[in-house]
Amino acid sequence: MSCTQTLFQTTSKIAALARSGQMTCARKLFDEMPHRDSVAWNAMLTSYTHLGFHQEALSLFRQMRISDTVPDHFTLTATLSACASVCNLRCGTKVHALVTVLGYQSHLPVNNSLIDMYGKCLDPSSARRVFEEMKLRNEVTWCSFLFAQTNSSQFDVARHVFSMMPRRVEIAWNIMIVGYARYGEVESCLDLLKEMKESLCQPDQWTFSALMNACAEALEFWHGCMVHALTIKSGWSSAAEVKNSVLSFYAELGFHGSAVKIFESTGILTQVSWNAMIDTYMKQGNTHEALLVFQRAPEKNIVSWTSMISGYAGNGHGDEAAKFFVDMVRSGVQPDDFTFGAVLYACSSLAVLGHGKMVHGIILHYGFHAYVFIGNGLVNMYAKCGDLQGSVRAFSDILQKDLVSWNAMLFAFGLHGQAIRALQVFKEMVENGVKPDNVTFIGLLMTCSHNGLIEESRVLFETMGSVYGISPEMEHVACMVDMLGRSGYLAEAKELVDKYSEVGSAETAHVKLYLVLAPHKGTQDLEENWAKV
Template identity: 50%
Template sequence: MDLFAATSRVVSLARSGAIAAARRLFDAMPCRDTVAWNAMLACYSRHALLAEALTLFSAMRASGAKPDAFSLTAALSAAASARDLRRGEQLHALAIALALPAAFPVSNALIDMYGKCSLPSSARQVFAEMDDPNEVSWCSLLSAYASSGWLQKARHLFDEMPLRNAAAWNALMGGYIHHGEVELAASLFREMAAHGVRGDIWTFSSLAAACAELEDPRLGFSLHGLVVKCGWSSAVEIGNSVISFYARLDLAEDAQKVFDALPSKTQVSWNAAMDAHMRAGGVVAALRLFWAAPARNAISWTAVIGGMARNGRAEQALRFFSAMVGCGLHPDELTFTPVLQACAELALLHQGRAAHGGLLRRGFHGDVFLANGLINMYAKCGDVDSSIRAFLGAACRDLVSWNTLLLGLSLHGRAAEAVAAYEEMAEEELSPDGFTFAGLLMGCSHAGLVEQGSALFAAMGVLAGVDHAACVVDMLGRAGRLAEAAELVARWPAAPLRESLRGALGRLGVGRAAVVEELLRSHSIEGVEEEEAAAYVALSNMCCSGGLWEAAAEVRKAMAARGVRKPPGRSWVEAKGKVEAFFAGGLEGLLLPEAEAVLATLRSLESEMRSPSSILSDHPGR
């Protein structure tokens, strides 16, 4: 087979997707010219085999073959997609040495590479050195500006463009969406329609899902209607985006209808439909899709793990995580976030530490969401010192990081440290919010720092809410300043405080009968929402603590009359790497197959504990 025939065969194999066969034929060629090398480079670049493309280009240079504009364009495209700035700059230097930057494909590839590597200034310099930039050059620079966050400059460049095709509109729209400016993206879409420019698949697929972030999501419904009208409802990219749109609005049934109507489904389609059901609380429907999917990737498992954690099924979330790792799949940052949340909810320090080690091994320590998850997990598991270390070791910290730290310190009786951390936070010019003060006031209440807590509450101004007032009532009551507590309760409207019965009433204990009576007088049982079972229980407990037994009985009767039931208490036990849950009230919900044996053992222990002779026999010296 001569050189031309062999090269043609390489191209044919590459186009059919037989990449390994194309490479074997390429390696078997006794001699290879630049065209042959370019054919193999194009194969790797077309199939997004970035590392292979860059390695092959290095081998091409080592072989003595001279790269041309096509070779450099393919290599630059691979470097751009890999966000490999160092290799891209090396290729730029080589292009200058070979006097190739003047070629349109090379210059456009350089602009694209610098844009994807978030160096729009370098992209602009390449553009400025072009004699007569073409349409692709303008769009490449616009994309570099938009993707790098230079949105005002991108809009200015867009207005200056001699010709604005759909790609230019899409580039600016994509930049707006990527940087959270969905309103601007929607406005641009309307402007696009007014100019008579017809959107393409990319336009609708990028904008549809983002419409859920709009204050008025009606544009998303209109887009879906337009997609159907234009006959694009069978386009899987658009369908996936529409499913995501409905998912973000918790419209699982609508998302399912779009999913069912797709003639062909990708892995993204299955994952988006699963996420839609999980967001709406349809765990069973989501799991049905999960097991019915022809394949399950890391995103599929992450959707289920995250959905379980969000829907209060922390045990199942951790079990699915273990199963995912057992399947040989590699979790990413999005996977570890709900895993840490589940460990925090169940107070599983050992598994939380294991998850921490796993994310460190994978190099995910720079993610702010994971850092916040670690701070929260360690605090909820009682390891406050590790929570502080996670906070100090975070590569970047936001307001959530500080709030989580403050709450963790407060919950564990380290209010003085919480106040000191708050002062340090103020020095960094971060504006506190309601959650910041909630954590601080809780800490001051538990530590008896009445003056500091009162000063913080007074400093809140308009940020003060009923939960904050409840903390202050608790703080004053704990300090025995019952008259001040009753006065504060009287100043707040009845309805908001009723909504906060869970937080306000449940925190008042023995010896606060005056406050109890004031609250009972101001906020009658009839005002409590029926679904607030916790509020009823808190009110009943508070009456008992204040010695108001008749009032407590009245609350319990009201609960029974309205059919309000307190959810059963439960405890989690971590043993042999597994988590089991025990529910109050018998066998219902018990996860262990040996439930009867466990309960029999517990009854035996209870019997022995009640027998004084049994205790004395174990301790003969007493």
């Protein structure tokens, strides 16, 4: 058998093994080849990209460049596809330079792959340059360029590109609808659906899936029900993509029973659906079922882990939340800001300083300490774990403090009985141009109440309306009644209860006033005094 025949047969075996999912065997056979041509390299490259092994594809491409094999257009398109899938703009730019060196800058599939890569790497200007330099374009070119604009939220440009398309195929309509859906622009999506039907293009499962996702993103229940009805009428309700989107919609809007029914009746589930069900069961308080779904899920991403951590924390199982966080880090999944926010909440509820410091160390390791959301969580965590100085340091480390940051520091001082320092934080907050909200005044009034600062509370209660335009709510009135009642100003407390009875604050305030009298009076005296006030 000739060397050429052997090479052809081995390459065919590699492709066959890859098609059956046996990538380890395919790679072993590839590595054992004494000689490899571009066809053999391309067989491995395309197999890696088609099966989602994008990093392995890029690694193989680098090995190919070291060898004496010259890449061809199949090599370039496969490598650009891998760059696009992992959003590796740096690598994609280098491949673009190689395209020019090898003389493929006029090759249609290569140019289409370049536009796709730049679009997925959020570089619409580079995608535009490639598009404008192309002498020959097809539907793939136009759709790839359109996606590059919608993926970077360049909707004005996308609209112009869409209007200039020689032929608006179904995928172009779907690109536009999916783009708007990502930002919850339900009205824009529905307008496009209407235009799509008028142009005699029929919506498919991807169209309806995007529309349901838009309604979920915008929490538009009635629009979602309408789209669901259209889906059923159009005959796409049984499509796996649509079922998964409908499931996510009902789960997101809190219709957990409907979500569970769809979940149990859907054969092929996406990762989004598995995550939606974890979230659904956690919101129901059913942590056991959530764990079973998590364990059954074929793949687990950052959202899966974070849903479990936040779900356990929200249901009062801080220990389990912390355990899941440790397991997640050990499994090699990198936490994001939402993960850290959830685990910090768990540490706060446990009030275990050691756990909190461990998480803080991991936050520093991954570089999330500059996120204001994380900084706010650290201030709260240290305060609830008894380390006030830790709260102060975390607050100082927040570069761009928002209202939540100031409120968190204010509550931290209040929690530790430092009323004067809490009032100082309030003063600094106002001086920095941050307008307080109703939560700010709840924290201030509670702090003053627990420290017996009667006059300061009166001033704060007055200024929240007269200076900051905040109407007293039930919690504010209850704080005042609690403080006045405990300090013996029963008539003033009763006056507040009567004054704010019309705004729905009186019921809790009455209970508060009744309770503060209880430690000082017998039952009979209490009833007599209550009748008097």
